[in-house]
Amino acid sequence: MKPVERAGRAFHSLGAFTLLEILIAMALVAILIAASIPYLYDAAGSSEADRMSDSIAARVQEVRKQSMESGLSKDLEITSNKIVGLSLPIGWSLQLKGINDSRFRPPLRGEKWTFTPAGICQPLELRIGNGERSITLSFDALTGELLHDRP
DSSP states (O other), rough: EEEEEEEEEEEEEOOOOOHHHHHHHHHHHHHHHHHHHHHHHHHHHHHHHHHHHHHHHHHHHHHHHHHHHHSSSSEBBBOOOEETTTETTTTTTEEEEETOOOSBOOOOOOOEEEEOTSOOOEEEEEEEOOOOOOEEEEEETTTOOEEEEEO
């Protein structure tokens, strides 16, 4: 290695990074991490909404199947924070829009979604959300199948 002269002293160049270069690299990494956090948060929230959507669709199919197998009408009670058998995560709420509703509204006290022995139900749309994001679920009246879910 070649000695480097500085202020009358000889230093050996080791080819290492200076403190300033390390600080700049750390600052760039911190900026990249800070910029990616909102995207990670959105991904986690979307996955939670997707899981809830799948759980609701499965619960609807379960009640429809019970109704058809028993030959009796079955009800699925809906409240603002749960569908009987499924509680929404803390901070999430549920709204619905029936065939005669022009917009989404909170469920009425003791409101039920009835499935006939033939498996037919009233068309219904559900909206679940936590203030920051929401997802709307539309169900087919004949099959109880989830037609689509959209943000």
